[in-house]
Amino acid sequence: MKAFKKHLSLFVAMIMLFALMATGCAPSSKTYVGEGKGKHGAIKVEVTVEKDKITDIKLLENTENKVLSEPVYEKIKNLIVKENNANVDIVSGSTATSKGYIEAVQDALKKAGLKLSENKIAVKPLEEKETTQEYDVVVIGGGGAGFSAALEASKAGSKVVILEKMPTVGGNTLISGGEMNVPANWVQKNLGLTNDSADLYYNDTVKGGDGKGVPEMIRVLADNALPAAEWLRDYVNVKFLDNQLFQFGGHSVKRALIPEGHTGAEMISKFQAKADELKIPVKVETKAEELLLENGRVVGVKASNAAGQALTFKAKKGVIIASGGFGSNVEMRKKYNPEMDEKYLTTDTHGTTGDGIVMAEKLNANTMNMEYIQTYPIANPVTGVISLLADTRFDGAILINQEGNRFVEELERRDVISKAILKQTGAYTYQLWNQEIADITNNMDSHKSEYEELVEQKLIHKADTLEEAANFFNIPIDSLKATVEKVNEFAKNGKDLDFNHRGKLISLEKGPYYIQKAVPSVHHTMGGIVIDKDARVMDKDGNVIKGLYAAGEVTGVIHGTNRLGGNAITDIVTFGRIAGQNAAEEK
Template identity: 40%
Template sequence: MKKIGKKITAALLLLLSISFAACGTKEPAAPETPETPATSEEDLFTPGTYEGTAKGYHGDITLTVTVDENNILEIKSEHTETKGLGDKAVSTLTEAALEKASLSMDLVSGATYSSQGFLAALEAALVKAGADIEKLKVKESVEVEKKDQEFDTEVAIIGGGGAGLAAAVSAHQNGAKVLLVEKMPNIGGNTIISGSAFNAVDPKRQSAQGIEDSVEKHFQQTYEGGDKKGDPELVRVLVENAYPTIEWLESLGMKFTDKVFTVLGALWPRSHKPVEPLGTGYVNTFMNYINEHKDDITVLTEVEAKELLVNADGAVTGFLAEGKNGKITVNAKNGVIIATGGFGANVEMRDQYNTIWPKLTNIKTTNHRGATGDGILMAEKINASIVQMENIQLLPMGDPETGSLSGNIEQGVENRIFVNAEGNRFVDEGARRDVMTRALMEQADSMMWVIVDQHSYPTGDTVNNFNETIDSLVKEGRAYKADTLEDLAKQIGVEPENLVKAVEAFNASVDGAKDEFGRTLFMDKLDTAPFYAGKRVPTVHHTMGGIKITPETRVVDQNGEIIKGLFAAGEVTGGIHGANRLGGNALADVHTFGRIAGATAATEGNE
């Protein structure tokens, strides 16, 4: 249970939007009073304590709500929502409901399903309190004085995901005053909901595990893994600066585990995992720095950039934006960094540029809802070169209900197999992401089961890469558990004989037999109960096309000339990964080029 007081200041609301405290301890639900109508026409509620339950992202959200005639006095919550995201949504919406009894609250960015579950549970409780639900859902029209604003800064950044935050910190470290705008209510973008893997050649960690690697190997796998369509200069910058960027993050206080692994589609064990869940470690690290330097770094949320400002010489000098209370003009002495992410959540843009996949209209995405390609469109309007937009990455690892990567039971490439609806393997599970996804699309219902055993989950409270325990996933029906492969097969509806044969063949390959699909990445056999299965489908994950940049992150126009004062970093850029991005290279890209963009803009400006 979690108990939160009624009053909250604006400062605390801001803190809740960028900090990710875990849920408090849970208590038994308070007894519920009988359902009765409100005591008078003027009253909102019948005083008492009521309980409401609804499905969140990871199971039920149960709220115990205490009300008087016109106020929500207390909300206690019981849930298993993801630490760092879902629990933040519950906390933020609880405070909003206590501040003003209403059901018209906005969903928390990055935690849509948790937000919807909270509101549904609150509604269920307030129905029992005799509330007029439709009245509570009506947003009050508050007269807010529209006031245009103008800001002067040195480096202006559009986008508050990993690339934008990295750029903000780097620019400040290099002596610049910084202003960052983010159109969503919360900071974090796709980074905060990512699986968090960061590829880098790391002699210290890899040698401790007996792993041989080199920057050249990382370069070759990245370049060739993208069908040699990536810009070699940009690939070289990425692989040579990835580990220094990890060291930079560590210097800011971020912590990574000592063990590297092979994330899906990484092709080699060089993926680093943060200690904090999902991508919260990256965001918290940057926000801690930003909060310590508020005099020089300004962050504005719910501000959507609309148009780049260009002077008579063709240099970008700022941008126009729309805020909640009026128009905003940002003047940037040194220039503007676009870090708005890709367009994975923009179905129209996906359909417009897709030439390599079947129709993507009805395919869900791992991306947050703000990944709509805004920065690409703004840059294109001032003649920026836009490249390789057809290169859209799909993953075979989407949640069947949401498209999210959460709920995925794999811990690394080496210790799991994929089987189709018949219980048969169908692909090299260590292959490129596009290869695996194409193979999955050829299976019945484009669906597969991930199979692991106790090697991946020594105990029931072992967490996956999204900080979800395997026991919780089984309880929620998102994973299945059995002491035998035959029983597991029956639970998931595949042919037991096929599943047993698939596992036996895999185990033989671990011992050195040639794998029928050419797989080369192995560690442990699947031979120790309990065995687990999790269902997965294709999902849109990353858009490799976007704004063309130089190795210093300067934006190039359609004539090949540099656009003065304009920089770009992260998924909004194109030409780094080519036709296929290696797993674990996105966060390396985002933070490496974000760091470079901040330094370049701060020190060289619009020269």
């Protein structure tokens, strides 16, 4: 009996010991969910806290642009965890996005009962280990043109670097719709459309720019558009919709390929992935400031980074300028076209300030068409941002004024539509479409964050009836009804007797309806550096500047007075590739 009690006591003691051990091993960390407001909506995070220390941050919900936001989030997360401090400065160039993320983390910490540190810390930029670096090809600009050039130069065996002054890559390509005009493309064949050709595309582009583009350069664009698109599809792995095309204003037929997601994010994310695969370094927050010239040849770039370092990037073979236009540089806009002053907002990124043009001009580079600055007709009246949601215009949505009347053909050139809008009451327009048109375009889900932002700003309204749509914006209902009745009749008969709509009008007899307020916003600068068919930069005497190439919106040879919708992507990829291939062959 004594032995039994002894064994029982030992057994109980062991159980208690195991219980104590289990208690000691139990996780002491807890998670808390916080929410902040980003540029395009809510940002939710889950913060893990262990013994008053932040050990992890997970992103739960995010409506920001993925390509733009992820590097910013990662940078802030690493700093917060390392310093155990969420009192972090916002990231320059990504103000709203970084602010929303920081707010979300701070919200979670409040729920955890942790007091926010009074010591504010800055997100420190990375320093370069070597202030002088040597490559075969140096590319200025991390947008579509820059990546196209870099990939081709690398593919040809060159050692390449990309310099991007903003915190993230993408440029205007990233925030665009990403549509690309390609004559005789595979989607046209899928849809049974056989009435397109490189010649028709060439003629549309020449006419669209009022003959002010360089014909031989437009010929190169037209003849190389299809190979460029196939390269994107097959080599870069960009996914395009296989059953839908856009017909932008000024085009004779539907020919614009549409990327998955209906934005340039598909293209830029695939460009970045390919660059990673090829081990092409991308130096963000690194601003090119001067082109280095030796014995009449460009041999490198002087730059500075956010860490304050003066850097030199030597180029054995060539430098490619792919830094975009100057739509965000108001002073430069006014210099060449005084009309385009502060009263215009812009759809462009903050980095679109004409740096590449200025640097090239210091080497006597020639420029042309600098006075031609395009506005995008359907943009947000508060922010100036392009409305991708309103791509319904290409599938039958109509434009009306404050009086409820149509006033222009919806598939006219961008400059024509913009000028027509500015002549209307208040210098704005309304775009009206119904669910049938929304289902054709099928982009409402793709641009959900834009829709929610417009709803919050009271710039868009979904209405069950025309009366409700009219009342929301104080439009005379009788006029709106009369306009819609005419459109319905035109849709039925297949002929627009008022404005000769070159696409297909859709009946607006049935709701629900969407009505959106919009204004023109500076979108594209047609002028820029003069290049030849090999993308070599030309000086004012008509001579090649050796070792210097350019591609994309920084050039001024293609679009003349007005860029047709969908031609920017064709331009940047076609001439980006040409620049990369030829720079890699420099001796």
